[in-house]
Amino acid sequence: MMNQKIRLQRLRVPTGWTIGINNFYEVEPVDDFIEYYYGSVLIGGDNKMMGLSFDSRYEPEGEPNGEFVFVSQKNEYDKKGNLIGVSVLDVKRTKKKSEFIDIIESYMEKGAH
Numbered sequence: 001m002m003n004q005k006i007r008l009q010r011l012r013v014p015t016g017w018t019i020g021i022n023n024f025y026e027v028e029p030v031d032d033f034i035e036y037y038y039g040s041v042l043i044g045g046d047n048k049m050m051g052l053s054f055d056s057r058y059e060p061e062g063e064p065n066g067e068f069v070f071v072s073q074k075n076e077y078d079k080k081g082n083l084i085g086v087s088v089l090d091v092k093r094t095k096k097k098s099e100f101i102d103i104i105e106s107y108m109e110k111g112a113h
Contacts, residue, residue, distance in 0.1 A: 006036065011043075011101065017108050019045040024056075028097055030064055038062050043104065050111050051075050053086065056104065067093050068100035072107055 009024045024043040027033035037058040046053035053073045060066050070092045076085035094100050 012105050014108050016047045016049050017045050019043060029058060029066060034062050034064055046075065048077065048081065052111055054107055067095045068097065069093050070100065070103045
């Protein structure tokens with residue numbers, strides 16, 4: 001099925017956020033499209049001004065009955081703006097793709113975990 005032209009998932013990304021990795025597609029994690037849910041990261045981003053970042057994944061990889069995992073993180077930078085440390089703030093899990101999208105968008109908008 002990966003031969004089909006599947007679009008990336010639409011998300012509202014506020015100013016200041018950079019999406020560094022995006023393997024998150026508009027398809028649901030069902031048998032016909034499960035190959036889109038392999039990989040260590042679905043989508044990840046950071047906001048240097050807020051000192052925040054996030055990573056996300058689908059576990060277990062390639063299993064239609066899996067769950068979305070969102071990891072919010074606090075970043076520490078040196079005076080030159082180089083990343084020197086990352087700590088996990090929270091981990092959220094859901095089986096619902098729509099809820100996962102809400103978690104991502106809310107975190108980027110509010111910086112809340």
